[in-house]
Amino acid sequence: xxxxVRATLERASPARIARRPSRSxxxxxxxxxxxxLFAFFALPELLSLYYIDTMTQVAVYSMVTLxxxxxxxxxxxxxxxxxxxxxxxxxxxxxxxxxxxxxxxLILLEAGLITMVAGVxxxxxxxxxxxxxxxxxxxxxxxxxxxVLATVxxxxxxxxxxxxxxxxxxxxPIRRPSIAxxxxxxxxxxxxxAILMFVLVLAHIKTKPGRxxxxxxxxxxxxxxxxxxxxxxxxxxxxxxxxxxxxxxxVLAGAVHYLYSIGFPTQDSITLLAVTLMxxxxxxxxxxxxxxxxxxxxxxxxxxxxxxxWLIILFGLGVLQVLTTAPAxxxxxxxxxxxxxxxxxxxxxxxxxxxxxxx
Amino acid sequence: MIExxxxxxxxxxxxxxxxxxxxxxxxxCGLIGPNGAGKTTFFNVLSGFVRxxxxxxxxxxxxxxxxxxxxxxxxxxxRTFQTEQAIEELSVFDNVAMVHExxxxxxxxxxxxxxxxxxxxxxxxxxxxVRTLGAGQRRLVEVARAVVxxxxxxxxxxxxxxxxxxxxxxxxxxxxxxxEHTGALAILVDHDMSLVSACCTxxxxxxxxxxxxxxxxxxxxxxxxxxxxxLGVA
Numbered sequence: 262x263x264x265x266v267r268a269t270l271e272r273a274s275p276a277r278i279a280r281r282p283s284r285s286x287x288x289x290x291x292x293x294x295x296x297x298l299f300a301f302f303a304l305p306e307l308l309s310l311y312y313i314d315t316m317t318q319v320a321v322y323s324m325v326t327l328x329x330x331x332x333x334x335x336x337x338x339x340x341x342x343x344x345x346x347x348x349x350x351x352x353x354x355x356x357x358x359x360x361x362x363x364x365x366x367l368i369l370l371e372a373g374l375i376t377m378v379a380g381v382x383x384x385x386x387x388x389x390x391x392x393x394x395x396x397x398x399x400x401x402x403x404x405x406x407x408x409v410l411a412t413v414x415x416x417x418x419x420x421x422x423x424x425x426x427x428x429x430x431x432x433x434p435i436r437r438p439s440i441a442x443x444x445x446x447x448x449x450x451x452x453x454x455a456i457l458m459f460v461l462v463l464a465h466i467k468t469k470p471g472r473x474x475x476x477x478x479x480x481x482x483x484x485x486x487x488x489x490x491x492x493x494x495x496x497x498x499x500x501x502x503x504x505x506x507x508x509x510x511x512v513l514a515g516a517v518h519y520l521y522s523i524g525f526p527t528q529d530s531i532t533l534l535a536v537t538l539m540x541x542x543x544x545x546x547x548x549x550x551x552x553x554x555x556x557x558x559x560x561x562x563x564x565x566x567x568x569x570x571w572l573i574i575l576f577g578l579g580v581l582q583v584l585t586t587a588p589a590x591x592x593x594x595x596x597x598x599x600x601x602x603x604x605x606x607x608x609x610x611x612x613x614x615x616x617x618x619x620x
Numbered sequence: 621m622i623e624x625x626x627x628x629x630x631x632x633x634x635x636x637x638x639x640x641x642x643x644x645x646x647x648x649c650g651l652i653g654p655n656g657a658g659k660t661t662f663f664n665v666l667s668g669f670v671r672x673x674x675x676x677x678x679x680x681x682x683x684x685x686x687x688x689x690x691x692x693x694x695x696x697x698x699r700t701f702q703t704e705q706a707i708e709e710l711s712v713f714d715n716v717a718m719v720h721e722x723x724x725x726x727x728x729x730x731x732x733x734x735x736x737x738x739x740x741x742x743x744x745x746x747x748x749x750v751r752t753l754g755a756g757q758r759r760l761v762e763v764a765r766a767v768v769x770x771x772x773x774x775x776x777x778x779x780x781x782x783x784x785x786x787x788x789x790x791x792x793x794x795x796x797x798x799x800e801h802t803g804a805l806a807i808l809v810d811h812d813m814s815l816v817s818a819c820c821t822x823x824x825x826x827x828x829x830x831x832x833x834x835x836x837x838x839x840x841x842x843x844x845x846x847x848x849x850x851l852g853v854a
Binding site: 469472473475476478479480482483485486487488489490491 | 667668669689690691692693694697698699701705707708709710714717718719721722723765
């Protein structure tokens with residue numbers, strides 16, 4: 262056995278591959294835990310009801326951008342139909358919440374599964390396409406779903422399959438879980454569901470499907486040569502993204518109490534893609550950043566009396582900036598730039614000033 | 621053992637493989653020919669990326685052409701690419717593990733993967749991201765992917781392209797040992813005649829899609845038709 266081979270064997274001993282967390286991984290995990298604890302316990306105590314509701318929306322849309330980021334960043338599939346998928350989830354959850362007395366988490370699971378089936382049905386023909394054509398097809402499908410929703414309306418306590426009674430007055434609100442009836446409690450409930458969805462995606466990324474998606478994104482021939490059923494794994498990504506978006510729709514239904522088709526315009530899918538790219542599609546933190554950009558920033562501007570329409574321009578510039586200088590988005594760029602700034606400042610502090618050096 | 625009979629591939633008006641018939645028995649076999657001779661097309665037919673107009677391919681008694689492309693890897697077909705295709709987002713370990721979990725397996729995943737990395741003589745931390753590796757190391761990641769588990773047929777498409785002499789000689793040693801280590805039949809496509817001579821006992825030569833010579837490497841490399849195909853006629 263050559264020296265190189267022996268050295269490699271020694272380096273590759275099972276103990277080494279046991280993947281003990283490195284120092285940077287431990288720091289990252291600690292920061293994540295502190296932030297989550299802060300978001301869960303402290304934030305509802307510090308914020309007004311206006312911002313608590315906003316933060317619930319951030320949790321909901323973080324799930325949506327998480328799903329979209331999974332498709333775009335992990336598998337390389339650009340979907341412009343996520344708002345319609347969200348609407349399917351919200352519709353299914355609302356219908357089930359009016360029709361049954363099942364526990365809310367179970368309703369969320371069912372809404373996610375129903376949306377997953379719908380997403381797979383949409384995805385089956387669309388998966389034969391790629392790039393701009395896939396984006397276009399998903400946008401058209403989203404437009405179609407929006408038209409259908411405008412016709413059938415969202416359930417409002419009526420009877421029959423559609424659950425819509427045409428009434429505009431005395432509409433019962435969509436219920437919330439009994440333990441999360443208040444806004445702060447429902448915010449905490451939304452955060453828990455969002456964390457579960459993030460863990461679900463993380464579990465996929467770190468295992469067999471994640472490796473398959475990484476191969477598919479870089480090179481489909483290499484993936485095929487590795488024995489990966491490219492079609493199946495793309496469909497799996499579509500199904501998972503639809504499930505997560507469906508669950509997000511279910512959380513949204515309870516958050517807003519009343520759903521209207523006008524709240525799911527097709528063009529919002531384009532804005533969603535823009536903020537997802539800005540946040541960063543290669544990291545899970547990117548989805549959280551995107552959720553803040555999509556929901557918190559407009560709420561902040563509204564509170565300051567500035568029209569949120571200005572954000573369209575900002576998002577346009579943001580996407581341009583991401584595409585030209587930071588393909589991994591703000592979630593990657595900001596910590597890197599901050600670390601660079603820290604190194605620069607440390608270097609400046611250590612270096613003696615010329616005058617002192619001269620004396 | 622692989623038996624190819626009357627294999628013909630056409631791209632529009634261009635005949636890339638023209639009634640190609642050959643048999644490779646065992647060991648590491650070479651497939652050479654000038655640019656555009658049809659070598660990579662032949663690999664693409666075996667991988668299932670290109671559908672032939674006519675012909676048959678039987679490998680170890682199995683009709684390879686009737687199998688879906690991703691099932692061929694599960695059966696034991698492996699390949700490297702002319703343009704190296706190590707997956708940058710993954711670590712060395714995950715690159716090899718990815719192939720192991722979708723294909724014909726030998727033992728435990730960890731054992732097989734580490735064995736393949738060690739066999740390739742990859743001088744890198746298995747946990748290192750492929751993005752941080754040099755060109756030679758990335759080529760060895762591809763080789764480790766090609767030998768992990770229990771491959772039956774290993775296709776190596778110009779694995780030494782762009783490598784310096786020292787890395788090429790290490791690669792030659794690895795390639796030469798693939799059949800002995802895995803029990804697989806290896807087919808090497810390369811323009812580097814010293815690499816082909818060092819690794820292959822048998823070699824076939826393609827020119828404009830036609831098989832012009834086949835036999836022991838030393839004999840084939842002295843064949844007049846082969847010399848004419850490479851150097852032209854004075």
